[in-house]
Amino acid sequence: xxxxxxxxxxxxxxxxxxxxxxxxxxxxxxxxxxxxxxxxxxxxxxxxxxxxxxxxxxxxxxxxxxxxxxxxxxxxxxxxxxxxxxxxxxxxxxxxxxxxxxxxxxxxxxxxxxxxxxxxxxxxxxxxxxxxxxxxxxxxxxxxxxxxxxxxxxxxxxxxxxxxxxxxxxxxxxxxxxxxxxxxxxxxxxxxxxxxxxxxxxxxxxxxxxxxxxxxxxxxxxxxxxxxxxxxxxxxxxxxxxxxxxxxxxxxxxxxxxxxxxxxxxxxxxxxxxxxxxxxxxxxxxxxxxxxxxxxxxxxxxxxxxxxxxxxxxxxxxxxxxxxxxxxxxxxxxxxxxxxxxxxxxxxxxxxxxxxxxxxxxxxxxxxxxxxxxxxxxxxxxxxxxxxxxxxxxxxxxxxxxxxxxxxxxxxxxxxxxxxxxxxxxxxxxxxxxxxxxxxxxxxxxxxxxxxxxxxxxxxxxxxxxxxxxxxxxxxxxxxxxxxxxxxxxxxxxxxxxxxxxxxxxxxxxxxxxxxxxxxxxxxxxxxxxxxxxx
Amino acid sequence: xxxxxxxxxxxxxxxxxxxxxxxxxxxxxxxxxxxxxxxxxxxxxxxxxxxxxxxxxxxxxxxxxxxxxxxxxxxxxxxxxxxxxxxxxxxxxxxxxxxxxxxxxxxxxxxxxxxxxxxxxxxxxxxxxxxxxxxxxxxxxxxxxxxxxxxxxxxxxxxxxxxxxxxxxxxxxxxxxxxxxxxxxxxxxxxxxxxxxxxxxxxxxxxxxxxxxxxxxxxxxxxxxxxxxxxxxxxxxxxxxxxxxxxxxxxxxxxxxxxxxxxxxxxxxxxxxxxxxxxxxxxxxxxx
Numbered sequence: 121x122x123x124x125x126x127x128x129x130x131x132x133x134x135x136x137x138x139x140x141x142x143x144x145x146x147x148x149x150x151x152x153x154x155x156x157x158x159x160x161x162x163x164x165x166x167x168x169x170x171x172x173x174x175x176x177x178x179x180x181x182x183x184x185x186x187x188x189x190x191x192x193x194x195x196x197x198x199x200x201x202x203x204x205x206x207x208x209x210x211x212x213x214x215x216x217x218x219x220x221x222x223x224x225x226x227x228x229x230x231x232x233x234x235x236x237x238x239x240x241x242x243x244x245x246x247x248x249x250x251x252x253x254x255x256x257x258x259x260x261x262x263x264x265x266x267x268x269x270x271x272x273x274x275x276x277x278x279x280x281x282x283x284x285x286x287x288x289x290x291x292x293x294x295x296x297x298x299x300x301x302x303x304x305x306x307x308x309x310x311x312x313x314x315x316x317x318x319x320x321x322x323x324x325x326x327x328x329x330x331x332x333x334x335x336x337x338x339x340x341x342x343x344x345x346x347x348x349x350x351x352x353x354x355x356x357x358x359x360x361x362x363x364x365x366x367x368x369x370x371x372x373x374x375x376x377x378x379x380x381x382x383x384x385x386x387x388x389x390x391x392x393x394x395x396x397x398x399x400x401x402x403x404x405x406x407x408x409x410x411x412x413x414x415x416x417x418x419x420x421x422x423x424x425x426x427x428x429x430x431x432x433x434x435x436x437x438x439x440x441x442x443x444x445x446x447x448x449x450x451x452x453x454x455x456x457x458x459x460x461x462x463x464x465x466x467x468x469x470x471x472x473x474x475x476x477x478x479x480x481x482x483x484x485x486x487x488x489x490x491x492x493x494x495x496x497x498x499x500x501x502x503x504x505x506x507x508x509x510x511x512x513x514x515x516x517x518x519x520x521x522x523x524x525x526x527x528x529x530x531x532x533x534x535x536x537x538x539x540x541x542x543x544x545x546x547x548x549x550x551x552x553x554x555x556x557x558x559x560x561x562x563x564x565x566x567x568x569x570x571x572x573x574x575x576x577x578x579x580x581x582x583x584x585x586x587x588x589x590x591x592x593x594x595x596x597x598x599x600x601x602x603x604x605x606x607x608x609x610x611x612x613x614x615x616x617x618x619x620x621x622x623x624x625x626x627x628x629x630x631x632x633x634x635x636x637x638x639x640x641x642x643x644x645x646x647x648x649x650x651x652x653x654x655x
Numbered sequence: 656x657x658x659x660x661x662x663x664x665x666x667x668x669x670x671x672x673x674x675x676x677x678x679x680x681x682x683x684x685x686x687x688x689x690x691x692x693x694x695x696x697x698x699x700x701x702x703x704x705x706x707x708x709x710x711x712x713x714x715x716x717x718x719x720x721x722x723x724x725x726x727x728x729x730x731x732x733x734x735x736x737x738x739x740x741x742x743x744x745x746x747x748x749x750x751x752x753x754x755x756x757x758x759x760x761x762x763x764x765x766x767x768x769x770x771x772x773x774x775x776x777x778x779x780x781x782x783x784x785x786x787x788x789x790x791x792x793x794x795x796x797x798x799x800x801x802x803x804x805x806x807x808x809x810x811x812x813x814x815x816x817x818x819x820x821x822x823x824x825x826x827x828x829x830x831x832x833x834x835x836x837x838x839x840x841x842x843x844x845x846x847x848x849x850x851x852x853x854x855x856x857x858x859x860x861x862x863x864x865x866x867x868x869x870x871x872x873x874x875x876x877x878x879x880x881x882x883x884x885x886x887x888x889x890x891x892x893x894x895x896x897x898x899x900x901x902x903x904x905x906x907x908x909x910x911x912x913x914x915x916x917x918x919x920x921x922x923x924x925x926x927x928x929x930x931x932x933x934x935x936x937x938x939x940x941x942x943x
Contacts (some may be wrong), residue, residue, distance in 0.1 A: 143669055151669035221682045235735040236830050238715070242673035249681040253688075286690035287728065292680060306738040310731070340746045344753025351883065353690050356873035358798055359757055364779075365794030365876030367765035374753055435774055649663055 141645050152362055153237035161244050161642045162219025169211035174601050176204040181597035182592050183580050197580035199264035205269035210293045216528045217389040218300045221328050222591035227636035228322050230313025235306035243300040250292035257282035273360040273368050277353045287346045294339040299590050301332035315654035323635055326413050327392030330420045334381045342378040369434050376427035384423045390527025394480045397534050398462050400628035401477035402469030409462040415454035422451050432503045448498040459488055476548030479530035482522055490518030507584045509569025517564045536614050537621035541642040544614040555603035562596030665732050672715040679707030731918055740921040744928050751932055758880045762790050801869030807941035810861045813935050816852050821850035821903025822930045825923050835913040842904040851896035858889045884940055891929045898922040
């Protein structure tokens with residue numbers, strides 16, 4: 121796509137006094153300001169939380185293996201559904217994307233590091249503390265939060281000691297996200313290499329640019345919403361209490377004004393990853409680059425005016441139902457543009473199917489399934505039937521697991537040789553993909569059926585006619601969960617050794633270009649200083 | 656801003672303050688949560704956390720000020736700070752948007768529904784058919800037993816004049832430093848800080864009067880929105896005035912040059928932001 125001056129070796133040889141290596145000892149990870157170190161911290165944190173959140177999911181699925189109550193009590197089941205969501209959203213998908221952004225954005229735009237390196241350190245180091253507060257509630261009187269991750273009042277106000285801890289941990293996570301997003305925007309706006317105009321930026325950079333804007337716009341709204349919960353619970357305000365003139369539905373509006381852009385925060389960077397990976401392994405430049413940028417921007421804009429489709433059954437005026445139905449369906453247009461462009465990129469390409477490409481292809485197919493079920497849910501009268509059933513669970517897990525998570529895993533395999541300097545074990549990667557794909561469908565596809573048949577979500581027991589599909593889903597869950605150990609093995613193996621990777625890693629990157637491939641594998645501690653010139 | 660490929664962007668090597676900040680934040684918020692749950696140790700943890708946060712802020716900003724004064728930052732780094740501050744202010748705007756949204760939703764949707772309009776007919780009929788009070792209201796169950804509400808005259812109006820004047824004085828200070836006249840710069844800053852704290856003082860007087868008349872945080876949706884909006888605004892005015900106070904001390908010490916004084920500009924941007932939020936409050940909370 122672009123031509124660059126400068127080679128990897130040139131950057132290695134220079135010594136500008138700024139080119140210190142990492143600090144010695146474990147303190148390196150605590151005090152680091154280096155984008156690669158911080159990216160690594162984010163990614164390991166995310167992987168750890170992935171296994172914690174996954175264990176919670178397996179507790180849920182174990183309980184649902186058969187009808188009746190056998191393993192956990194219903195209150196603990198509710199804590200698991202709530203915590204599983206909070207951990208997966210704020211502890212896995214978001215940190216993983218920020219980790220990938222930290223590692224790759226400076227290298228992709230030709231920057232020496234992130235624009236605000238000290239704040240970058242704080243963005244990460246808030247996370248473990250915030251999750252310590254949140255997870256500690258599981259051991260408190262009354263247990264963890266159990267009203268669902270959406271924290272709807274009045275139910276969420278009726279728990280035990282967990283409420284203020286959860287609220288403050290959400291405040292901390294919000295601060296971390298906002299600082300991370302500000303850093304990403306400053307890096308993109310200010311640290312691009314000379315000659316790299318906005319419309320020459322790689323798609324992963326573009327999607328993160330837009331995601332960062334969404335984060336800064338909506339994380340403060342979530343902070344405001346949970347602050348109102350806190351004052352309603354402890355200081356006698358009545359935002360969400362009709363007796364004092366407030367309205368519990370108001371919380372849902374404020375929450376989903378955050379919540380809907382949030383779901384695009386969880387998917388847009390994955391769109392960017394897939395838009396990097398498919399061209400490389402199709403050995404063709406991305407089809408429709410400009411339309412990709414505009415489609416992403418349109419999705420971001422629309423995300424602000426669709427929020428009440430999460431609340432069709434709450435009793436809104438008819439005009440509200442119609443408005444939010446039509447705007448929601450409109451999102452299918454730019455999303456369709458994206459899927460069309462990915463398929464067109466592959467059209468007549470010289471395709472090979474290494475692990476990152478497999479996960480990217482899995483993403484395109486299965487994310488689209490989730491998109492179509494979303495289109496079904498967008499229709500108000502139909503949503504009246506599907507609301508709060510397993511159909512909704514199936515829908516958002518299709519866009520989040522074989523969607524966002526597959527996108528992240530594809531990105532990790534794609535850039536792992538760049539990070540470690542070693543290729544991962546391709547056979548292992550392929551096993552990881554196929555096991556994940558088979559089991560993830562076994563896990564989530566039957567949920568469509570039980571949902572359409574009326575099985576409600578967030579209930580530890582169910583009617584016997586749902587037993588077979590639930591048993592299948594539980595088998596799929598355990599298969600998928602244990603298959604993820606292969607990811608850990610592949611990453612550790614690649615760190616310890618393996619076939620040496622060249623600077624360009626994949627032969628397809630010769631065609632698709634990208635500044636990150638002009639650096640050695642692993643890249644120097646400080647990426648580009650001085651900057652390359654993009655022609 | 657123009658930079659060539661040969662420029663070297665300043666990347667600090669290590670940072671110890673973020674981790675200390677995380678510890679402080681966790682003590683502060685975890686302690687507050689424990690306090691809200693009635694744990695005796697909560698308040699102590701909270702104060703300890705606050706102390707750690709104050710030390711962290713002095714340490715971190717002290718480091719940055721030192722680097723700035725020793726010429727570490729050039730216009731390239733400066734631009735990152737500008738972008739960072741602008742987007743931080745945008746995030747603050749969105750935080751206030753949540754509370755303004757609550758106010759608008761209550762006034763134009765949920766309270767009319769409680770009065771029986773639109774889809775609220777049955778709620779009104781079966782639960783609170785005697786409820787007739789539109790805005791300001793403390794709800795169908797008369798939370799806090801008081802219907803007092805705060806008019807825009809005289810204190811809020813005086814505060815509006817004070818805040819708008821402080822916007823002028825801070826601009827005067829800005830022109831001072833840009834023209835290299837330290838006298839007007841320091842005097843303008845001093846006046847701004849004084850007006851800022853005067854605003855906070857009058858706000859406290861207003862709150863005292865409100866509580867005396869029976870308008871409390873617990874006075875239904877009107878009290879909730881009134882105190883949360885003006886309270887968070889007052890908190891932000893206090894923060895902005897503290898920022899400007901730091902700038903005042905730095906100005907007296909001879910920091911800043913006519914070309915390079917972004918820390919002052921950042922505080923001034925923040926000051927204009929609290930100014931604009933106040934105008935929104937004055938219009939929607941007090942007048943309408």
